[in-house]
Amino acid sequence: MSSRLSQSLSGARDTLPMLVGALPFGIIFGTLATSSGLSVAATLAMSALVFAGSAQFIAIGLIASGTGLVVIFLTTLIVNLRHMLYSASLLPYVRHLPQRWRVPLAFWLTDETFAVVHRQFILHPAAEQHRHWYFLGSCLAMYSNWVACTLIGVLLGHALPGMADWGLDFAMVATFIGIVVPALRTRPMLVAALVAGAVALAGHGLPYKLGLMLAALSGVVAGMLAAKLAGSATDAQGAPDERI
Numbered sequence: 001m002s003s004r005l006s007q008s009l010s011g012a013r014d015t016l017p018m019l020v021g022a023l024p025f026g027i028i029f030g031t032l033a034t035s036s037g038l039s040v041a042a043t044l045a046m047s048a049l050v051f052a053g054s055a056q057f058i059a060i061g062l063i064a065s066g067t068g069l070v071v072i073f074l075t076t077l078i079v080n081l082r083h084m085l086y087s088a089s090l091l092p093y094v095r096h097l098p099q100r101w102r103v104p105l106a107f108w109l110t111d112e113t114f115a116v117v118h119r120q121f122i123l124h125p126a127a128e129q130h131r132h133w134y135f136l137g138s139c140l141a142m143y144s145n146w147v148a149c150t151l152i153g154v155l156l157g158h159a160l161p162g163m164a165d166w167g168l169d170f171a172m173v174a175t176f177i178g179i180v181v182p183a184l185r186t187r188p189m190l191v192a193a194l195v196a197g198a199v200a201l202a203g204h205g206l207p208y209k210l211g212l213m214l215a216a217l218s219g220v221v222a223g224m225l226a227a228k229l230a231g232s233a234t235d236a237q238g239a240p241d242e243r244i
Contacts, residue, residue: 007130011137014120018112019145022053026146029056030153036064040154047150051108051143054212055079082216086114093121097132105132108139188230192223 026047033043038060046056055076062072086109094102117135124131184190196219203211 003130004133007133008137008140011116011120011134011139012141013137014116015112015138015141018116019141022112022142022145023149025053026149027153027156029053029060030150030155031157032057032153033060033150034154034157036060038063043154044147044150047147050076051110051146052076052080053110053146078210078213081213082111083109085216085220086111086118089118090114090121094132094135101132105135105139108143110139110142113138113142186230188223188226191226192219195219195222 029047030043033046033056034040038046046059050056050059058079059072059076062075087106090109094105097105113135116138120134121131180193184193196215199218200211200215203214205211206214
């Protein structure tokens with residue numbers, strides 16, 4: 001039990017920098033949701049049952065504009081398709097777990113938790129016995145932080161109705177930069193990041209956040225091609241150092 005608790009606490013501790021970045025993001029969501037017409041109960045239920053920051057922001061914008069439910073569901077589905085890539089990366093580490101573990105871990109998986117957990121699993125591949133408890137600790141830290149920040153945003157939204165214009169959402173941008181940059185350890189990773197960033201900028205104006213999905217797919221393809229070319233160069237020339 002002590003090992004399980006230790007792993008959980010380690011996962012929560014390693015997620016703390018991500019919590020700082022998500023904090024203003026969650027507060028702004030709570031503020032915007034209530035100002036867009038959602039009740040306090042509906043706002044809190046969305047954070048508790050959906051738990052997907054970018055999808056929630058898009059959803060409340062569509063709700064405020066009177067968009068139909070089918071369009072809202074399809075749009076949020078497209079935005080969250082990136083989680084398929086996360087799941088594919090983590091599957092080798094959790095495939096042995098029973099459904100009672102995999103289902104909640106899949107629900108709680110976020111960008112931040114993926115970055116923390118994937119890094120931990122790569123750096124410590126031998127620590128298999130209780131590493132899903134590390135995953136759980138990171139998940140619970142992000143989840144409780146998001147729901148609590150939503151509640152704070154709801155409460156502050158009534159007292160400070162102009163909070164959404166303070167520019168606090170930049171903290172989330174900085175957090176994602178902090179997630180991506182340390183992971184760029186090889187040339188294929190750098191190529192994937194650069195291509196994805198360029199496509200995201202080019203497709204920023206596309207409806208329903210399609211540019212985000214195109215950027216993810218383009219980054220994956222570019223990274224795979226770069227890795228294949230690097231492998232071909234290795235076969236032809238020996239073993240060049242692909243680290244950057």
